[in-house]
Amino acid sequence: MSILVYVENIEGDFKKSAFEVVSYAKAIADQTGDSLTAISIGQVADENLSKLGNYGASKVLNVQNEQLKNFVNKAYGSILAEAAKSEQAKVVVLSNSFSGKGLAPRIATKLNAALADGAIELPEISGDTFKLKKSAFSSKAFATEELTTAVKVIAVNPNSYEVKETGGSATIESFTPSLNQDDFSVIVKEIVRATDKISLPEAEIVVSAGRGLKGPENWGIIEELAEVLGAATACSKPVSDADWRPHSEHVGQTGIVVSPNLYIAIGISGAIQHLAGVSSSKTIVVINKDPEAPFFKVADYGIVGDAFEVVPKLTEALKKFKNS
Amino acid sequence: MFKTLIIMKILVCISNVPDTTSKITFTDNNTAFNSNGIQYIINPYDEIALAKAVELAEGGNASVTVINVGDQSTEPTIRKALAVGADEAVRINAAPRDAWFVANQIANYVKENPVDLILTGRESIDYNGTQVTAIVAELLNLPSVSIAKKLTINNNEATIEREIEGGKEVVSTSLPVVVGTAEGVAEPKIPNMRGIMSARTKPLNVIEPIDVTVLSKITGYESPTPRGAVTLVDAGNVDELVNLLHSKAKVI
Incomplete structure (x- = not known):
């Protein structure tokens, strides 16, 4: 028996x-006493694959095939289910990333496995029963889900489990799956990736702004603050609804739910739907000129003041701090 | 001259969820959701799917069926979907037990009533599951795209823009396909008076569920622990904030 983990690469990294x-x-x-096999699909150099040993994989299955260059959930699902069977995996772990959300249900269905998506902690294991805590009601609560099927699939939320180096090493084996042409009916036409931008769900620091910024032309101060912090930028729903910022930046109950180490909210009043999307952030800083803004009630640190004055000063202070 | 009209059949899967402003609490020693005083709505992402379906049906080239797995209490939500512009509705008469259960009910319906396009919301805002989209597709051996930001249909071909970390990906596939819709696909529609009136007489068919073994269950809930009181820093003293973030919160 083994544990199988699927590792997603982005352009080989x-x-x-x-x-x-x-x-x-x-x-x-470690808890179940099984060995850990990682599986990678797509063009990844051996040098990168062997890095996985340092996090605990004892074996890495490498699937390389021209047809598998791009992610297609149906094809990748078939491959991962096949690998899970050949490795006699009792648990399949993957990231609850944008691609993972389309992939995990396919693997689970093929393996008659229960799927816990959005896991935020390790399972509590007793025999064949796993209990998993996951975020529910858009972070307004947590639910404990019980999985009892023989094989289980767990999709882990980004930024919820700390990376641990083990100093181990892994053997790399090539894995040749049987490909079903019927699985390739989705054709990838174009991939646009802003390489200089930090992905919002994975960002450790997020600088977010709301209607208090008054208009899209004023976002320069937000971007400058984000840059000095190495942060991703985000916004509230009214801002993306007004097309001041793209929908992909909308954080909240009906947008992206984030859990960074630091969330800085500027000119956002703190509607319950917005708070639902950020409440699992470790530290929250609120900058708002209205001392009654509900966001202050859930913040760790706050500044009551005009964003147009406070934010540039904060950026300067951080620059000074980074250079000291 | 006669033109053959091909009607595209669209199925929109909707779930009935607590309104986004709801305060979430639990009963029975934190093992059950407290629905007391909760207003239910169409899951906001499903509203996007519905709006897109209605948009595609404008001009009469498509028919829109909404499907919900739920007991009788979900009918006001289903009627709202009809008021927005769906032509007919199906309710599978069972409380939704988990994503696997719901997806199997939907897939079973589609096996008996084939459609060209199945739309779901990207996720439900209650249990934040994103599973139904891809389980339905897998059970029906269909392609699927989860977290779609744009969707266009041209003849028998769907072009879909989906979200990826730090960017977007454009894919195409021929119908039928299952698509999980996110913001950007369409603007949710508010029903007008004519829609509300006509919804009353549109067909709402109730179908009994098939037997499905539930694969997971929720055994308990917790509410997040509240944060301590906010530490306010003077607007003229941002250095103090930098210092607190560094030495106390240890996040920079």
Whole structure:
């Protein structure tokens, strides 16, 4: 028996969420006394694959095939289910990333497995029963889900499990799946990736702004603050609804739910729907000129003041701090 | 001259969820959701799917069926979907037990009533599951795209823009396909008086569920622990904030 972890690559590189899922799967393998096998699909150099050993994988299955260059959930699902069977995996772990959300249900269906998506902690294991805590009601609550099927699939939320280096090493084996042409009916036409931008769900620091900024032309001060912090930028729903910022930046109950180490909210009053999307952030800073803004009630630190004065000063102070 | 009219059949899967402003609490020693005083709405992402379906049906080239797995209490939500512009509705008469249960009911309906396009919301805002989209597709051996930001249909071909970390990906596939819709696909529609009136007489068919083994269950809930009181810093003293974030919160 083994634990299988799927590691997603972005143009041949593994990002933090890949090491997070390997660390997470390793912790399960240690508890159940199984070995950990990682599987990678697509063009990844051996040098990158062997890095996975340092997070606890003892074996890495490498699937390389021209047809699998781009992610297609149906095809990747078939491959991962096949690998899970050949490795006799009792748990399959992957990231609850945008692609993972389309992939995990397919793997689970093929394996008659229960799927816990959006896991935020390690499972509590007793025999064949796993209990998992996951965020529910858009972070307004947590639910404990019980999985009792023989095989289980767990999709782990980005930024919810700490990467742990084990100092181990892994053997790399090539894995040749049987490909079903019927699985390739989705054709990838174009991939646009802003390489200089930090992905919002994975960001450790998020600088977010709302209607208090008065208009899209004023976002320069937000971007400057984000840049000095190495942060992703985000916004409230009214801002994306007004097309001041793209929908992909909308954080909240009906947008993206984030859990960064630091969330800085500028000119956002703190409607319950917005708070639902940010409440699992470790530290929240609120800058708002209205001392009655509800956001202050859930913040760790606050400044009552005009964003147009406070934000540039904060950016300067951070620059000074970074250079000291 | 006669033109053959091809009617595209669209199925929109909707779930009935607590209104976004709801305060979430639990009963029975934190093992059950407290629905007391809760207003239910169409899941906001499903509203996007519905709006897109209605938009595609403008001009009469498509028919829109909404499907919900729920007991009788979900009918006001279903009627709202009809008021927005769906032509007919199906309710599978069972409380939704988990995503696997719901997806199997939907897939079973589609096996008996084939459609060209199945739309779901990207996720439900109650249990934040994103599973139904891809389970339905897998059970029906269909392609699927989760977290779609744009969707266009041209003849028998769907072009879909989906979200990826730090960017977007454009894919195409021929129908039928299952698509999970996110913001950007369409603007949710508010029903007008004519829609509300006509919704009363549109067909709402109730179908009994098939037997499905539930794969997971929720055994308990917790509310997040409240944060301590906010530490206010003077607007003229941002250095103090930087210092607190560094030495106390240890986040920079």
